[in-house]
Amino acid sequence: MSKTPLSDQKRFEQYERRLKKEKQSIRVWQVFICVFFFAVWEMSSRFQWVDPLLFSSPSKITNLLVKKFTDGSLLLHMQVTLFETVAGFLLGTFLGILLAAILWWFPKVSKISDPYLVILNAMPKVALGPIIIVALGPGYFSIIAMGAIISVIITTIVVYSAFEGVDENYLKVMNSFGANRYQCFKEAVLPASFPTIISTFKVNVGLSWVGVIVGEFLVSQKGLGYLIIYGFQVFDFTLVLSSLMMIAIFAAIMYQLVERLEKRLIKQ
Structure with a gap:
């Protein structure tokens, strides 16, 4: 049974949705890592886990x-x-x-x-x-x-x-x-x-x-x-x-x- 144009269109739409979700996931992880880094840095400085004079x-x-x-x-x-x-x-x-x-x-x-x-x-x-x-x-x-x-x-x-x-x-x-x-x-x-x-x-x-x-x-x-x-x-x-x-x-x-x-x- 041959593929219909409609089924091909659905596959393409599913592929686009997966691609979009993957990009969103990557962006979320990038933001999370950035926020986590600055949060740890701030806490380390406030609780003097690192020297606040050097690392601010x-x-x-x-x-x-x-x-x-x-x-x-x-x-x-x-x-x-x-x-x-x-x-x-x-x-x-x-x-x-x-x-x-x-x-x-x-x-x-x-x-x-x-x-x-x-x-x-x-x-x-x-x-x-x-x-x-x-x-x-x-x-x-x-x-x-x-x-x-x-x-x-x-x-x-x-x-x-x-x-x-x-x-x-x-x-x-x-x-x-x-x-x-x-x-x-x-x-x-x-x-x-x-x-x-x-x-x-x-x-x-x-x-x-x-x-x-x-x-x-x-x-x-x-x-x-x-x-x-x-x-x-x-x-x-x-x-x-x-x-x-x-x-x-x-x-x-x-x-x-x-x-x-x-x-x-x-x-x-």
């Missing part, structure tokens, strides 16, 4: 954030760090993809540069911070460069590997119809590499924050990284943890935006 508490952090939001002193630092991070993220990702495209376009250049890319990827980028600051001067440019340089090499290597991993048969078919190298890249290589590029975006969100915060540690007098260093200097660990909390929130927002971009690209 969620209530103290919330009060400090409300106070600094109210007087406007935190907004400037947030704006500076967010601008530097977004700029470093975009610059590092764009340059990485551009370099990967150049390496794919010119195979000889790729073979020549391969060992140097490996060496550059192995180098601790954070250690280059003082050199970058001396070269570019203490300001926005050096901190943005720190945010970009920490992600550009790994982006180049990963995206280039994705370009190289595209099935050669696709390119042979396109070549048989007279497609040039640009058309092959635009119509086959780049679209097939979108999942890897999006995954690189997600990784670069974290790397950009690391690079910018390290840059602010070294040179800045504004930004969340500066607040962290200042908090350590005056032993105000509530300020340190408040700044870290804001970094975590902004990183999570950037990650969610990348996920939305991923969903749109997949739908297309």
